[in-house]
Amino acid sequence: QSALTQPASVSGSPGQSITISCTGTSSDVGGYNSVSWYQQHPGKAPKLIIFDVSNRPSGVSNRFSGSKSGNTASLTISGLQAEDEADYYCNSYTSTSARVFGGGTKLTVL
């Protein structure tokens, strides 16, 4: 159960787009379409923003989008806003029925 690999930090200016990658293996990200993404602001519980690779829950802005290619999933945030500054985590189902998170990415809006 090794953690999925995410960049420690990314940054962008308001209005720009950024992409956060999440790399796993064929036993997790590459093997299933059960990849989800979470946004966490300091001191708050995480919030689901993408599920099943590319689906947005009701109420989540369409500025958030997800995709997957091989063993790597990606989260793209377009039209960056100040309130997007947060930590972002990916998660995947695995071949052993475990779930595994990425190490997290800190997004800074410049």
Add this chain to the structure above:
Amino acid sequence: EVWLLESGGGLLQPGGSLRLSCAASGFSFSSYAMTWVRQAPGKGLEWVSTISGSGVYTYFADSVKGRFTISSDRSENTVYLQMNSLRAEDTAVYYCAKESGVAAFDAWGQGTLVTVSS
């Protein structure tokens, strides 16, 4: 509206035991898997354990396997995490989460802090 309320956290010594509870409301409890996720101070999220909606199937992270058990009481809409042989590295905020579909945690509690220290 979905509500998840964790309780049971506290300060205890290494080797001790603790049971966390998560009371759920606002959804059909037995229709969804429930999961515990923890976050050590200043660190990332770590999946801990999941129990199926029926309560029959349980899954654990390698880091807690053999020490933690998960159970649910469908009459009380509550999920429990029994933690034994606690270690300093188990210190974290423990969140319970409702799992919609597979590995999509669409509702979270506010978390309960567990501190293991001598």
